[in-house]
Amino acid sequence: MIEVRRLGPQIGAEVQGIDVRTLDDAAFAVVYRAWLDSNVLVVRGQEDLQIEDFLRYSRRFGLVQPHPSKTTRHPDYPEITLLGVNKFGPDGALDMAIYRRGAEGWHTDGAYDQEPFKATQLYALAVPSRGGDTHFASMYAAYDALPQGLKRRLEDHRGAFTYGGRRKATALLNEEDRDWTPVYHPIIRTHPETGRKGLYFDPGKILRIEGLEERESDEMIEELTGRMIQPGAEYRHKWRKGDIVIWDNRCSYHRAAGDYPPEEDRIHWRVSIKEHAVAGMATAI
Ligand SMILES: O=C(O)CCC(=O)C(=O)O
Ligand SMILES: [Fe+2]
Numbered sequence: 001m002i003e004v005r006r007l008g009p010q011i012g013a014e015v016q017g018i019d020v021r022t023l024d025d026a027a028f029a030v031v032y033r034a035w036l037d038s039n040v041l042v043v044r045g046q047e048d049l050q051i052e053d054f055l056r057y058s059r060r061f062g063l064v065q066p067h068p069s070k071t072t073r074h075p076d077y078p079e080i081t082l083l084g085v086n087k088f089g090p091d092g093a094l095d096m097a098i099y100r101r102g103a104e105g106w107h108t109d110g111a112y113d114q115e116p117f118k119a120t121q122l123y124a125l126a127v128p129s130r131g132g133d134t135h136f137a138s139m140y141a142a143y144d145a146l147p148q149g150l151k152r153r154l155e156d157h158r159g160a161f162t163y164g165g166r167r168k169a170t171a172l173l174n175e176e177d178r179d180w181t182p183v184y185h186p187i188i189r190t191h192p193e194t195g196r197k198g199l200y201f202d203p204g205k206i207l208r209i210e211g212l213e214e215r216e217s218d219e220m221i222e223e224l225t226g227r228m229i230q231p232g233a234e235y236r237h238k239w240r241k242g243d244i245v246i247w248d249n250r251c252s253y254h255r256a257a258g259d260y261p262p263e264e265d266r267i268h269w270r271v272s273i274k275e276h277a278v279a280g281m282a283t284a285i
Contacts (some may be wrong), residue, residue: 103258139198
């Protein structure tokens with residue numbers, strides 16, 4: 001019996017009573033709908049998944065693609081990024097780019113791509129005794145809370161994004177992959193499936209806002225950074241081993257807490273998912 005439980009007032013839901021390995025199309029349609037409605041979907045208790053199980057389930061959401069960070073790919077499965085693996089270098093020093101991956105600020109994954117990631121999905125293999133949560137927040141709420149004048153002003157503007165953004169944070173990329181040409185996305189972006197508008201923004205990847213003078217653009221980036229997170233529109237996930245969490249990069253921001261004891265393991269498999277027709281949806285909904 002599938003049950004969907006809301007985790008926060010505007011964002012986050014948990015699906016109970018499923019095994020992702022044996023979900024039929026009708027059940028998957030419930031899962032997918034719950035995900036679209038809540039931006040972040042949690043499935044707990046999926047212990048002992050094999051990589052193939054995780055990939056098969058992930059592909060039902062869209063096109064699973066290898067992430068540009070080649071050094072953190074699984075050696076046999078390029079579509080799987082390993083999070084929290086090889087944290088210590090040969091000299092025993094903690095590699096901060098791995099330990100604090102995703103913790104430098106609120107962001108959305110893949111804004112540096114012409115077609116950003118639709119979704120990111122994580123599976124928890126090892127969870128530390130404390131810390132290591134993931135925080136989420138709604139882009140819809142950020143848009144809704146913008147003053148009318150600002151909404152109107154931003155409506156026609158696109159942002160230029162690259163992987164490293166203004167800080168050129170490219171430590172996890174190979175040398176030859178660091179030269180990114182900026183891509184452009186509307187700052188007010190309409191979600192292709194829900195039709196709702198969100199504040200599509202990522203302070204770590206945006207270079208500038210098209211059509212604004214440099215100073216104006218920097219000020220606007222500053223202002224929008226302060227408007228991303230709205231009270232009551234957040235969800236904080238406390239991981240347990242066997243959890244699967246998928247978030248919608250088209251309508252949510254996230255960040256890792258980056259605060260767990262470094263000597264402990266915090267390991268996830270991650271997939272990056274792009275848009276394409278969703279298997280089983282045509283008949284199921
Ligand atoms: O490890 C986490 O909690 C999330 C890291 C992150 O930002 C990502 O995987 O995209
Ligand atoms: Fe991320």
